[in-house]
Every structure is written in C-alpha cells, then in structure tokens.
Amino acid sequence: GDSVTQMEGPVTLSEEAFLTINCTYTATGYPSLFWYVQYPGEGLQLLLKATKADDKGSNKGFEATYRKETTSFHLEKGSVQVSDSAVYFCALSDEGSGNTGKLIFGQGTTLQVKP
Amino acid sequence: KAGVTQTPRYLIKTRGQQVTLSCSPISGHRSVSWYQQTPGQGLQFLFEYFSETQRNKGNFPGRFSGRQFSNSRSEMNVSTLELGDSALYLCASSTGVKTNEKLFFGSGTQLSVL
Numbered sequence: 001g002d003s004v005t006q007m008e009g010p011v012t013l014s015e016e017a018f019l020t021i022n023c024t025y026t027a028t029g030y031p032s033l034f035w036y037v038q039y040p041g042e043g044l045q046l047l048l049k050a051t052k053a054d055d056k057g058s059n060k061g062f063e064a065t066y067r068k069e070t071t072s073f074h075l076e077k078g079s080v081q082v083s084d085s086a087v088y089f090c091a092l093s094d095e096g097s098g099n100t101g102k103l104i105f106g107q108g109t110t111l112q113v114k115p
Numbered sequence: 116k117a118g119v120t121q122t123p124r125y126l127i128k129t130r131g132q133q134v135t136l137s138c139s140p141i142s143g144h145r146s147v148s149w150y151q152q153t154p155g156q157g158l159q160f161l162f163e164y165f166s167e168t169q170r171n172k173g174n175f176p177g178r179f180s181g182r183q184f185s186n187s188r189s190e191m192n193v194s195t196l197e198l199g200d201s202a203l204y205l206c207a208s209s210t211g212v213k214t215n216e217k218l219f220f221g222s223g224t225q226l227s228v229l
Contacts, residue, residue, distance in 0.1 A: 044207075
C-alpha cells in the first residue's frame, strides 16, 4: 500500500540555520503531497501542499517540491527561527479511496531550534 | 470562526471499559475524520464520516466505531479498552467535497488506559 517515510529526528539547529527534512513516498497512483506541522499541545496545521509533479508548495518561508522521479517531497527553509520548533509531518492523500479526509502520514520529525 | 473542538481534553480509563470521544467540526464542514497518534505507530487513520455516513475506514478492529449526527458533530467509541489504546485521538474536519482539501485538526483527546 501507499506509504510515507521521513527522516528520523530529532533535528537540532541553531537559529538562522538552513533546514532540510527529507520525505519520500510510495504510491501506486498520483497522490497529492502535504506538510503538516504540530506545535506543542496543539493539533496539526497544514503548512503547504503540492498536487502534481514539479509543483512547489510554499508558506511562511518553507518550501517543498513534488519530485515524481525521486518520489520525494523534502521540506526546506533557508533560515529557521526558535518559533519553528515543532513536529513536522509529511503526508499523502489516498486518492484511491476517492475521499478527502484520509491522509497517510510519515512518522513525524521533531525540530528543535536553539537561540 | 470557531475551530475544531474536541472533548474531553484528557481521559483516564481502565482496561475493559469503554469510552466516547466527541468532535465538533468547523461550522459548515460536513466531513469529520479521526486519527490515532502514538509514539510508536505515528498518525493512523481510523475513519471518515461525511453527511452522517461512514465513507472510509482504516485498519482498526471493530472495537473502534464512530458516528456522525445531522449537525456534523461526530463521536468515536472504543469498547473493551486495551492498554495499547492509550493515545492522542485527533479529529479533523473539512467541507468534504473537494479533492486535496486542507484538513483542520482539533487539539485532540489524550486517552490513558490503565
């Protein structure tokens, strides 16, 4: 079945460092890809998405490009801030089910940014 | 606009008991999905309800069930609780009519089974 694999964390960076969180996927069809973020004590929030190959999603300085040839959707940010400390989840839509509410998530990557 | 509301925030139960969790979606949203989040298994899809009908289900045993009311509020029930059911249960809402739609998540119900 479809699956998502993320790099294991935690990832610890100093403020203003460059961030990359790797995400690769396995899917039989042409899924849409998402990055969600979970701040402590809160639910998940959509950070960005891409719905087809070569699309780039971006939001709040974060970017990710849908690479069909490498089945990847790596998250990047040029300069992280302490406020970016959170857990980041890569996810794909289960288009085979024809529904909107079912996502397949990676294990999550904890990011800690130190001042 | 109020967000997705889940109640209660915390629950402590013992093995063998049953539990009911509640989720109120954003006004106008007709789809409610439920997820289980654990450190070992991550986020796993339980089921989705749309207009009072279950339209997709994950790979969980029949002890996990849900329903949706005419006002789109949803409940999930877990019967005969096991220690392994300890988890954060998240619900998410959306309009349910568009593909690749953003899901709005609640803060979750933290269930501890002793």
